Amino acid sequence: MTLLAPSGPTPGAGAASNSDEVTLSLLPSGLRVVTEPLPGVRSASVGVWIGAGSRDEVAGQAGAAHFLEHLLFKGTARRTSVRIAEEIDAVGGELNAFTAKEHTCFYAQVLDTDLPLAVDLLVDVVTAATMTPADVELERAVVLEEIAMRADDPEDMLGEVFDTALFGDHPLGRPVIGSQASVEALTQAGLHGFWRERYTPPRMVLAAAGNVEHARVLELAEAAFPAAPAGTPLAPRQGPPVATGEARVEVHHADTEQAHLMLGVRGLDRRDERRTALEVLNTALGGGLSSRLFQQVREQRGLAYSVYSATTSYADAGQLAVYAGCQPDRLGEVTSVIREVLDSVAERGLTDAEVARAKGALRGGLVLGLEDSASRMSRIGRHELDYGRQRSIRQTLDAIEAVTPDDVAAIAAEVLNRPLTTAVIGPVDEAPS
Incomplete structure (x- = not known):
């Protein structure tokens, strides 16, 4: 279009x-x-x-x-x-x-x-x-x-x-x-x-x-729509990339049963052509039951019930973040395991099998998520506002299929080595070391 x-x-x-x-x-x-x-x-x-x-x-x-x-x-x-x-x-x-x-x-x-x-x-x-x-x-x-x-x-x-x-x-x-x-x-x-x-x-x-x-x-x-003067559509929002910041730590003491932890880094803006590779990386890291984080934190160690990762992209910035909720006395161990996973993927990338599973999960999630009129309306509305153009489902599926393990390794090495920000809410007074 x-x-x-x-x-x-x-x-x-x-x-x-x-x-x-x-x-x-x-x-x-x-x-x-x-x-x-x-x-x-x-x-x-x-x-x-x-x-x-x-x-x-x-x-x-x-x-x-x-x-x-x-x-x-x-x-x-x-x-x-x-x-x-x-x-x-x-x-x-x-x-x-x-x-x-x-x-x-x-x-x-x-x-x-x-x-x-x-x-x-x-x-x-x-x-x-x-x-x-x-x-x-x-x-x-x-x-x-x-x-x-x-x-x-x-x-x-x-x-x-x-x-x-x-x-x-x-x-x-x-x-x-x-x-x-x-x-x-x-x-x-x-x-x-x-x-x-x-x-x-x-x-x-x-x-x-x-x-x-x-x-x-x-x-x-x-x-x-009421009568309005002639106008020209506002161009999609864009600007110079937001510079990568310094590592920060925020701890908010709260009398909760669990300690709630979020670790993350600056990601990619929505116009970055490597975003699809980042989505594959995110899915393999914490997007499903077979993801590295779910397997390492929950299935193999039983340290948390909920653990996942997610990405968000804006016109000029983005983020990749990992969430976990755990017992306060396990916060240090959970943090260490998450950091170990991130460091390992940043250094060595993902296996071919992990990349293949992540791509399949993204393809299936995309198609199944667009089977109702509300999700289709949201997709075309956001695309028009954010990009000033449409991207067909076929084009998106082809972009996912084109991602290689080398693409994922490259984006992992870049993004996961950025300064790590930590946020904690719970019955703790300082972030885990």
């Missing part, structure tokens, strides 16, 4: 491009509409993706993007919050949103016959929220409760502590949800300004998948 270059002329609604069954149209406002039909399903999933997340917040705005995720559902010029809930419940649908570091998504999943309602509801919420002072204060209390609830979940909290340790003062190091102090300080005017500045058609992608027709989705989008 070829995306019209952001610097080129803005086409009318009829201009479209195709990649396999994915079709893109660009409206004069700069809004992109991308669809993927799925024969044989009766569902339709639609999402409005906005290229704004927590890393776009400046001083005094921490938590604003997430706050808006809540606040916009409180009512619009045409609907109260109760009516929004009643309309989606009346058709047995799902209506929700989530906020990440680089984007926000408002989405709905309904029967195909209820697609017009889903599009109208989503666009109404995203573009016409009333955001009254009373609603701001009501939702502030809800967000503060969410922050308190997160503090009671050490595994969830650990991810934020680790991000802060790994990225330091960089915006990627800030919690998406903000803090109690920052949320208490947010004002109606500040939230409204962030919304009006960031929630504009050129920053948005409307994605739909399921039993949908592109022309119909385009028609619904044109009818639902």
Whole structure:
């Protein structure tokens, strides 16, 4: 699929491009509409993706993007919050949103016959929220409760502590949800300004998948979105790579039954062509029952119930992290075993059999994970926002198949030798040596 270059002329609604069954149209406002039909399903999933997340917040705005995720559902010029809930419940649908570091998504999943309602509801919420002072204060209390609830979940909290340790003062190091102090300080005017500045058609992608027709989705989008000046889609986010930081250690004492440990390094940004090799490495390290970490930490030594690794990629940075939860008196041994595994793979790479298993796991997980309309909608929406183009499933499968043990060894030697960051939450006062 070829995306019209952001610097080129803005086409009318009829201009479209195709990649396999994915079709893109660009409206004069700069809004992109991308669809993927799925024969044989009766569902339709639609999402409005906005290229704004927590890393776009400046001083005094921490938590604003997430706050808006809540606040916009409180009512619009045409609907109260109760009516929004009643309309989606009346058709047995799902209506929700989530906020990440680089984007926000408002989405709905309904029967195909209820697609017009889903599009109208989503666009109404995203573009016409009333955001009254009373609603701001009501939702502030809800967000503060969410922050308190997160503090009671050490595994969830650990991810934020680790991000802060790994990225330091960089915006990627800030919690998406903000803090109690920052949320208490947010004002109606500040939230409204962030919304009006960031929630504009050129920053948005409307994605739909399921039993949908592109022309119909385009028609619904044109009818639902308010009139807007001509615009050019915002180019995919990019910037100079975030420099590899120093090794850091963060320990938060908490009266929990387990000690929760996360070890990790800076990874690759999402435009790095070696990301597929990194995913193979990650899968072999801690992505399944046969992975090195699961076998060494749990199966052979019984040191932890939960142990896994994961990667995350952003426009200009990334990370690879290992999590384990264990009894506090086993924290030192667990840490040592994880480090031994990472050091071994960094020095010698993986076996051919490990690489083959990891590639098979990635292929199977990709295909099985895309068997519903919601996952397909998410895939095409994120690809359009993050890359300005689509990558077919076949292309992704071919990229996985092309990875060799030498590719994995090379990326392991580079990434796993970077400074190691450690984060711990539990009944301990210092990190294991």
